Amino acid sequence: MLNILHHGGATGVTGSCHQLLLNSENSLLIDCGLFQGEDAHEDSFEQLQIEFDISTVKALVITHVHIDHVGRLPYLLAAGFKGPILCSEPSAKLLPLVIEDALKIGFTRNAELIERFQAQLTSQITAAPYGKRHTVVSNSDVTTRIKLKRAGHILGSCYIEVSHQDHATQQKERIIFSGDLGASHAPLLPAPKSPHGCDQLVLESTYGNRTHPDRKNRRAVLKNAIENALTNGGTVMVPAFSIGRTQELLYELEGIIFEAKNASWKSLEVIVDSPLAARFTRVYRELKPYWDDEAQKRLKSGRHPLNFANLYTVDSHQEHEQTVEYLAKTGRPAVVIAASGMCAGGRIMNYLKAMLGDVRHQVLFVGYQGAGTPGRAIQQYGPQGGWVEIDGERIDIKAGITSISGYSAHADQQNLLDFVKRMRRWPSTIHLVHGERAARQVLKTKLEAMYGRKGKDVRVVNGE
Known part of the structure; x- marks a missing residue:
């Protein structure tokens, strides 16, 4: 089973950043967001720095362009990341606007620097159509493909389906990163549809302890x-x-x-x-x-x-x-x-x-x-x-x-449970992220009970 490192968003609702380790030479980064509110330390500048090793990161995949999912992108590029930034086609149009604003607020107001940075960002953005497989790593050791599917959270939002194959062991694994899932019946956007299934699911839990009114x-x-x-x-x-x-x-x-x-x-x-x-x-x-x-x-x-x-x-x-x-x-x-x-x-x-x-x-x-x-x-x-x-x-x-x-653009407790329930193949491991402690704990209990009723085993990892 592939390891996932969390560089933010695991124990709070901001700063989402997850690294999927494919092997010792290859990894993917899912989102690179800003910390806000109680998640932000007093020395917030130090927290913005990219202090984890990015030498193995082959691509950054963005679920959506909210600042708590993309706000550390300037620091990632400043740290030397030159790989592709994969996102949906609407997100590819919206991302430069979000980053330009983030730069002006927290980085620099120098127009020339902003222009240079935006040019680099634009050159690295790769728009991936919804529902089409996109190869991110392909070599003699591993082949890893991603597919973006509509998440219904904001325009361009997606959840990410990662299909990975290790050629030496012939092992295959499917991992899904939910990003932020939208509520059902939200205005303007279609609700997310559950995938066929996966081995590991990284699931947001913002409203894991609440149900929205209709x-x-x-x-x-x-x-x-x-x-x-x-x-x-x-x-x-x-x-x-x-x-x-x-x-x-x-x-x-x-x-x-x-x-x-x-x-x-x-x-x-x-x-x-x-x-x-x-x-x-x-x-x-x-x-x-x-x-x-x-x-x-x-x-x-x-x-x-x-x-x-x-x-x-x-x-x-x-x-x-x-x-x-x-x-x-x-x-x-x-x-x-x-x-x-x-x-x-x-x-x-x-x-x-x-x-x-x-x-x-x-x-x-x-x-x-x-x-x-x-x-x-x-x-x-x-x-x-x-x-x-x-x-x-x-x-x-x-x-x-x-x-x-x-x-709220976030799925509520029932939406989150349904996202898993409607899969034909339920994940054996679920990592709960992007939620306060109480929300994660309640959702963990609900998921375990749902699996128990079906006689299925599950390991729910709560904010690690």
């Missing part, structure tokens, strides 16, 4: 939160990642506004205050062939789910400051979607500073809030009338706080 319920909660703001004359602040959640929310809001009978809904402003999110949304629109059947029907009927009349984008920093001031003072009802998704920086922070202390406004959490992030503190203490510290300033939370786990 789509009808979560849409009702979304609508209700916005109706409260319309009644109170306030703004609904939605911290959302620039890629994935933003586009899914726009899609849902277009549907609610389209069906609304109330005139106030028809005049509601939906503001995307993130140049990066606006760029991603444009790429999402270009990649319509990857949308699901429901979204295709909307397009055919002449609707524009990601480019509707009520939608406004804020680009410059000056426009951003004016928008924050205007909404805080006037109480004009609006929905503002801004990064970062865990309130760990970005433009959402200025909205929170200006409006958290005002009962007219609402904060709507639609994604996972990592331990140690301001988002988790607001989510946890806000409903009790608590406070949060932002930029050294204590802010009493008077705004309404609503959380909808159903809009």
Whole structure:
């Protein structure tokens, strides 16, 4: 059985980076993500360094372009990695945008350096179509192929099926890295389908201890939160990642506004205050062939789910400051979607500073809030009338706080169990990663019970 080393993402929900050792001379790297929240050490620069041996790494395979899966890529290239960076065709379009933004925030603002780095990155990216085998290692010792399959998490996301053969022993092994799996019935993207089977499965466990409400319920909660703001004359602040959640929310809001009978809904402003999110949304629109059947029907009927009349984008920093001031003072009802998704920086922070202390406004959490992030503190203490510290300033939370786990892009406990259950050949070893301790432990227990009911043996490795 092939060994897997974890260089991040094994005991927390960020920093995903897994190395599959094929033999002493060959290995594959699956993702190379940034640590965030409690997963990030105080000396975060040291944590960013690539301190493991990359001399055997023949390829980096990327499951999707969220920063907690690709954010250490600049450091990997700086450490001398020259091999191919394999990803899906949509990810190949999105990755340079994500890395350009990551470089500006945490690496350098020197335009010439960024351009040079982007040129190198682009030369190493290899787009692999979904469902087609791609040979990554082929020599007299081993042959290793990968296949990317849709994961339904964000546009371009995939889980990775690795087929490996050792020519000396004639042993064959199949390993699957789930990346981040999408929830069923998510807007815009088809849900992931389980593979035929594998020997080892590296499975995310973000919501291993929770079940999401169904789509009808979560849409009702979304609508209700916005109706409260319309009644109170306030703004609904939605911290959302620039890629994935933003586009899914726009899609849902277009549907609610389209069906609304109330005139106030028809005049509601939906503001995307993130140049990066606006760029991603444009790429999402270009990649319509990857949308699901429901979204295709909307397009055919002449609707524009990601480019509707009520939608406004804020680009410059000056426009951003004016928008924050205007909404805080006037109480004009609006929905503002801004990064970062865990309130760990970005433009959402200025909205929170200006409006958290005002009962007219609402904060709507639609994604996972990592331990140690301001988002988790607001989510946890806000409903009790608590406070949060932002930029050294204590802010009493008077705004309404609503959380909808159903809009998380992550599979819930049942989705994760079904991913395994629907395989014809169940894995004999499952490595649980990308989850907090409690979530991993609950999912481990559930998986072992599921195997027990079928009389099957399984080794569940929990965060090692």
